[in-house]
Amino acid sequence: MSAFDYKEDLALAHKLADIADAITLDRYQAQDLVISTKPDNTPVTDADRATEQAITTAIAKDRPHDGVLGEEFGSTHEKAKRYWVIDPIDGTKNFMRGVPTWATLIGLVERSEDGSEKVVVGVVSAPALSRRWYASEGSGSYVIFAKGAPKKISVSKVESISDASITYSDFVGWNEKLSSFRKLLDDSWRTRGLGDFWSHMLVAEGAVDVAIEPALALWDMAALDVIVREAGGQFSGTNGVNGPFQKSGLSTNGKLHTKIVEALS
Numbered sequence: 091m092s093a094f095d096y097k098e099d100l101a102l103a104h105k106l107a108d109i110a111d112a113i114t115l116d117r118y119q120a121q122d123l124v125i126s127t128k129p130d131n132t133p134v135t136d137a138d139r140a141t142e143q144a145i146t147t148a149i150a151k152d153r154p155h156d157g158v159l160g161e162e163f164g165s166t167h168e169k170a171k172r173y174w175v176i177d178p179i180d181g182t183k184n185f186m187r188g189v190p191t192w193a194t195l196i197g198l199v200e201r202s203e204d205g206s207e208k209v210v211v212g213v214v215s216a217p218a219l220s221r222r223w224y225a226s227e228g229s230g231s232y233v234i235f236a237k238g239a240p241k242k243i244s245v246s247k248v249e250s251i252s253d254a255s256i257t258y259s260d261f262v263g264w265n266e267k268l269s270s271f272r273k274l275l276d277d278s279w280r281t282r283g284l285g286d287f288w289s290h291m292l293v294a295e296g297a298v299d300v301a302i303e304p305a306l307a308l309w310d311m312a313a314l315d316v317i318v319r320e321a322g323g324q325f326s327g328t329n330g331v332n333g334p335f336q337k338s339g340l341s342t343n344g345k346l347h348t349k350i351v352e353a354l355s
């Protein structure tokens with residue numbers, strides 16, 4: 091399928107992001123924000139739920155045959171040839187405390203005849219940062235700042251770990267990989283715990299060279315995968331298997347990818 095074929099899907103993804111931004115920005119720092127705890131002991135707000143519901147309703151209207159997988163309301167994608175993967179708010183803990191690093195993540199996954207799956211469209215909308223990143227298969231990656239003109243982005247050219255800037259979320263969830271992760275950070279040029287979508291979008295922009303998270307779900311990664319790849323980078327699990335379908339996420343500029351996977355193994 092040519093890049094042109096995803097134009098309408100990308101336009102829909104932007105429309106979904108506009109719908110999301112209107113809801114999330116209205117609820118961000120609201121005095122009456124309702125926060126509850128999910129069975130997995132993580133917080134969710136009324137904004138997470140309202141955003142996912144609004145996006146799902148819009149997809150059902152515009153693409154009745156597509157499936158949806160959302161963090162808050164589960165999936166209708168088992169039999170669909172294409173499905174939208176939605177994280178209504180990535181960085182809920184930031185959102186509820188007034189830290190502006192949160193985003194709505196929208197990815198479109200296509201299933202091939204052989205059963206393989208690939209993310210073909212991705213939008214990451216971070217309205218409190220006045221930024222939106224997006225990509226579609228074969229068309230490159232872009233960032234829009236303050237609703238200005240889209241700017242094409244690409245990854246860095248750094249080749250060695252000793253020159254690399256590495257970003258991560260925190261030290262939770264590394265289990266048996268924790269000591270190799272700490273050594274990798276020690277061996278690098280610079281490290282920052284930026285977290286969430288933000289680390290990965292900075293890899294796509296070439297502002298950092300590596301982003302790593304040890305425990306993620308598909309909705310945390312689908313949109314990031316295509317944006318990092320279309321910017322010239324590589325997205326895999328920390329095990330090195332390409333794509334967002336592992337249970338962890340590793341974005342690099344490509345040149346560093348094997349070195350990072352080996353350092354973590």
Ligand code: IPD
Nearest residue numbers: 179180181182183259286305310
């Ligand atoms: C979280 C973020 C974070 C990751 C957590 C996720 P949420 O998503 O992606 O980076 O470390 O595992 O749950 O809950 O804010 O959408």
Ligand code: CA
Nearest residue numbers: 177180181310
């Ligand atoms: Ca998330």
Ligand code: CA
Nearest residue numbers: 161177179180
């Ligand atoms: Ca979320």
